[in-house]
Amino acid sequence: MATMAAELRPWLAPSAAGPVTTTVRLPGSKSMTARALVLAALADGPSVIEAPLRARDTTLMAAGLGALGVTVDTSADDRWVVEPGPLRGPATVDVGLAGTIMRFLPLAAALADGPVEFDGDPHARNRPLRPIIDALRSLGVAVESSPTGGLPLTVHGTSLVEGGEAVVDASGSSQFVSGLLLSAARFGKGLTLRHEGPPVPSTPHLRMTTHMLRAAGAVVDESVPDVWVVEPGPLHGRTWTIEPDLSGALPFFAAAMVTGGTVTLAGWPAESWQPVEQLSELLTAFGAEVTRSAGGLTVRGTGTLRGVTADLSDVSEMTPVLAALAVLADGPSELRGVAHIRGHETDRIAALATELTKVGAAITEFPDGLRIEPRPLHGASFETYADHRMAHAAAVIGLTVPGVQLTDVGCTSKTLPEFPELWAELAARS
Ligand SMILES: O=C(O)C1=C[C@@H](OP(=O)(O)O)[C@@H](O)[C@H](O)C1
Numbered sequence: 001m002a003t004m005a006a007e008l009r010p011w012l013a014p015s016a017a018g019p020v021t022t023t024v025r026l027p028g029s030k031s032m033t034a035r036a037l038v039l040a041a042l043a044d045g046p047s048v049i050e051a052p053l054r055a056r057d058t059t060l061m062a063a064g065l066g067a068l069g070v071t072v073d074t075s076a077d078d079r080w081v082v083e084p085g086p087l088r089g090p091a092t093v094d095v096g097l098a099g100t101i102m103r104f105l106p107l108a109a110a111l112a113d114g115p116v117e118f119d120g121d122p123h124a125r126n127r128p129l130r131p132i133i134d135a136l137r138s139l140g141v142a143v144e145s146s147p148t149g150g151l152p153l154t155v156h157g158t159s160l161v162e163g164g165e166a167v168v169d170a171s172g173s174s175q176f177v178s179g180l181l182l183s184a185a186r187f188g189k190g191l192t193l194r195h196e197g198p199p200v201p202s203t204p205h206l207r208m209t210t211h212m213l214r215a216a217g218a219v220v221d222e223s224v225p226d227v228w229v230v231e232p233g234p235l236h237g238r239t240w241t242i243e244p245d246l247s248g249a250l251p252f253f254a255a256a257m258v259t260g261g262t263v264t265l266a267g268w269p270a271e272s273w274q275p276v277e278q279l280s281e282l283l284t285a286f287g288a289e290v291t292r293s294a295g296g297l298t299v300r301g302t303g304t305l306r307g308v309t310a311d312l313s314d315v316s317e318m319t320p321v322l323a324a325l326a327v328l329a330d331g332p333s334e335l336r337g338v339a340h341i342r343g344h345e346t347d348r349i350a351a352l353a354t355e356l357t358k359v360g361a362a363i364t365e366f367p368d369g370l371r372i373e374p375r376p377l378h379g380a381s382f383e384t385y386a387d388h389r390m391a392h393a394a395a396v397i398g399l400t401v402p403g404v405q406l407t408d409v410g411c412t413s414k415t416l417p418e419f420p421e422l423w424a425e426l427a428a429r430s
């Protein structure tokens with residue numbers, strides 16, 4: 001059932017004529033929308049999701065839950081309504097290329113009353129999934145998977161998961177932990193989950209998971225490092241208000257930094273569940289000024305773009321755009337601590353090494369990251385590997401380097417289908 005790749009949409013990244021100064025309104029966080037959908041589907045009453053992200057990852061998540069018998073009304077752009085119901089099988093779920101769907105929904109599928117098949121885009125079959133499969137099996141759930149331990153996958157739901165204790169190596173993705181925790185309150189005995197292995201990356205996403213579980217009424221203990229306990233009990237329907245997507249905003253902030261302009265993200269909340277502190281620190285190290293006010297979150301390019309040495313494991317999904325900033329900086333950078341992003345939408349370390357070299361930078365590839373030495377840059381054909389964030393990186397470079405030609409900008413539909421139009425408007429404000 002692997003979905004066909006959409007037709008490629010080649011795109012010449014627009015150049016900026018001068019400093020970009022603008023305020024952007026961007027849709028909701030992908031990660032929060034995904035969690036709100038799953039928690040709403042498992043709740044004991046209806047939920048409303050305000051300001052959700054409407055993009056491929058979240059509409060496929062809604063469709064997947066729909067296939068399991070949940071009513072998800074996505075007809076209004078700013079307000080989705082979720083009516084939970086008994087989870088049904090047989091069902092078929094298309095995960096597209098979404099890590100959130102392939103790691104979150106198999107656990108919910110274990111609570112369905114029949115088999116649920118999962119598959120997705122060709123590259124989705126290469127993304128790591130075995131720790132979820134092993135954990136499901138250790139919890140007594142029957143799962144058939146490909147011999148490589150990934151998609152395609154069939155979860156044989158029996159309506160009940162007893163739960164109890166499970167061990168997972170989540171060094172390949174924090175989503176293994178999040179997926180297990182999100183459904184755990186519905187297991188008969190809840191879940192005590194222990195991570196064993198090298199450190200879990202993207203830990204702010206784990207905080208988002210436990211915050212949102214508690215907000216839905218779950219009792220969660222995370223006082224012991226690498227151990228999470230979710231008590232059995234009901235999840236409640238509620239209204240979720242989704243924050244603007246911080247990672248989706250990063251290329252827009254980067255536009256301010258590389259052109260010496262100012263970009264404000266409107267609607268930024270006073271308190272956020274996304275890693276805004278970590279990002280502010282990084283952008284400041286690159287030379288930007290980051291401020292928060294009632295008007296939003298503002299990044300000002302100061303005219304200086306410095307190279308940085310940083311461990312990006314907390315903000316790993318931001319690596320491609322941070323690497324784009326590094327090629328435009330006035331000195332070398334080392335971006336490390338993100339070995340697992342080789343298992344993201346593409347092998348992002350290899351893809352960045354190849355494409356940044358093509359535009360003229362000097363790159364050293366490490367198992368867990370890149371050293372980037374800026375050189376005089378030039379236009380080139382930039383392969384996007386079906387990866388939205390590779391497209392964002394190319395667009396940032398293209399603002400100041402004429403002739404950066406993306407092989408496909410259509411891949412931005414994964415998290416922000418309106419990216420090409422928003423970016424053209426942004427470039428026009430320079
Ligand atoms: O739970 C989530 O919503 C996500 C967790 C992170 O995954 P990894 O831990 O695999 O990096 C992140 O990179 C991804 O974009 C979204």
Ligand SMILES: C=C(OP(=O)(O)O)C(=O)O
Nearest residue numbers: 097098099100317344345
């Ligand atoms: C890693 C990412 O996505 P996914 O949720 O598919 O893992 C990403 O959006 O950068």
